[in-house]
Amino acid sequence: MSGLYLHIPFCKSRCIYCDFYSTTSKENLLPAFVKAVCKELEVRREEANNDIINTIYWGGGTPSCLPVKAIAQIFDTIQKHYQIAPDAEITLEANPDDIEPQFITEIKELSINRFSLGVQTFNNNQLHFLGRRHTGENARKAVMTIAEAGFENISIDLIYSLPQQTLKDWEIDVNTALELPIKHLSAYSLMYEEGTRLTALRNRGIIEETEDELSVALFNSLIDRTTTAGFEHYEISNFALSGYRSRHNSSYWNNSPYIGIGPGAHSFDGKYSRRCNKENLMTYSCNPGHPPHSIEKLNDAERCDELVFTALRTCEGLDMEILTQKFGNKIARHIIANAQPHIAGGLLSQNGNKLKLTHRGIFLSDMVMRDLMIG
Ligand code: SF4
Structure with a gap:
């Protein structure tokens, strides 16, 4: 068993481009949700086959929305039912506006040793357009607060090909990121997902997608700047300093098994079977340990295609x-x-x-x- 993924489906607000499963209301369900996560961890422990868990990834949604007490309660349950490698990579996804010194001090007491910060851009106009709640300055301060608290493994996410973004804007974003004490950078081209407000704006002609030629220039500039700064371009969208590749994401690309806990979480047995918990916080919380889910059995052709797709993305x-x-x-x-x-x-x-x-x-x-x- 390689990894554990925990899907925390709460966000303080919705970003216009996002199609991940999360909710901005229903905070009243938080205690029931935490209880259900703990129960699912317990019920599904057999799937780990007593194997060592090498990575734990808190994703979402916004895991940094959770009270630290809830994170600690879930952690205790993991430690009770699973064997965690002493050097396990334990990542918490966080939004810059949640990073307060008090939060970091409390998180430090837990075993989290890696932060993945959803910065997206340092440009305040673009952040506002995307519906993010932080400013560029908040993002810079968040990275520094985490680093000063002694966390050395910090990753940030950036998005390029934003409407009206120029090459100069993007160079400023990448340069700003590289001036910070980060070890890992994920950079994604903006996707127009079905059902998002972003796609509705494009369909109504209010915004335009970035021309291919400019997108290529943005990506080229990203590769040039990151590799010059000593980052290895180890996966199409991911760059890391030596020794700081994301071990959790690498296990996805290696087709290693993982257990996904929480509404909307996916699991893979490393062979033939994928499981997906239903994206519904209410039914998840009301069926502790036994959330509605679907199971997909992969045939050889599908498994082979997954290998081709994931392996070709890596260096x-x-x-x-x-x-x-x-x-x-x-x-x-x-x-x-x-x-x-x-x-x-x-x-x-x-x-x-x-x-x-x-x-x-x-x-x-x-x-x-x-x-x-x-x-
Ligand atoms: S904070 Fe993250 S998960 Fe929540 S809406 Fe924004 S992009 Fe999606």
Whole structure:
């Protein structure tokens, strides 16, 4: 067993681009939710098979919305029912406006050793547009408060290709991030997800999506600046100083097993089975330990496609020897044949058994991956 994921579905307000499951009301359900999380951890402990838990990730939603007492109660339950590695990576996602010295002092008493801060941008106009509650200055101060409290493993999230964002704006964001004592940076292109206010604004013609050419320039500038600052570009959207890759996310990309707890949380047994808890706080809280969920059984073609998709996103690339061991020669030959035009076209490189996206291939990764998939 590799990881535990805890989905905390509370937010103080909704950001206009977000399609993650969370609620801004129903705080009255918090005690029942915490109780249900503890019960689900207990009921599903068998799924860990007594394996060591190497990573714990508090995501959401906004885990930093939770009272520290609730975080401690859930932690106690984890420690009671699971074997945690002494050097486990334990990440708390947090919003900059929740980072007060008092909160950090109390969190320090728990075993959390990594923060992932949802900064998104340091530009106040863009933050306001996105519906974030913090300012650029709040974000800078939050990183410093966490660092000064002795947490060294700090990651921040940024978003690029924001409406009306210029290359200069983005360079300021990346430079500001790199001046801070962070060890890890995740940077995502803004996605227009169905059902979000952002997509409604675009559909009504109030905002426009960023042109492809500018998006490529923003991404290139990101890669240049981060790698010059000593960060390794180890996954399409992720950059880390040496020794600070996200171990939890890396386990997703390696197809390792994990247990997801909470409404909307996903789990994977590392082989054939994915589980998804229903996205409903009320039913989750009213069925402690036994939340409604669905289970999807993956066939070989789907598992192979997942391996292709996740491996090609990483700087290690797709190891065809591993793929052949798992899925056989016929499938491997099919993938290699479909890779040939992209190798010839400079979007993929082949080095021994490894297929990797080239710098140019990263921009067309969706198309390349689609062509290599067999499902
Ligand atoms: S704080 Fe995070 S989870 Fe909550 S709405 Fe904003 S982006 Fe989504």
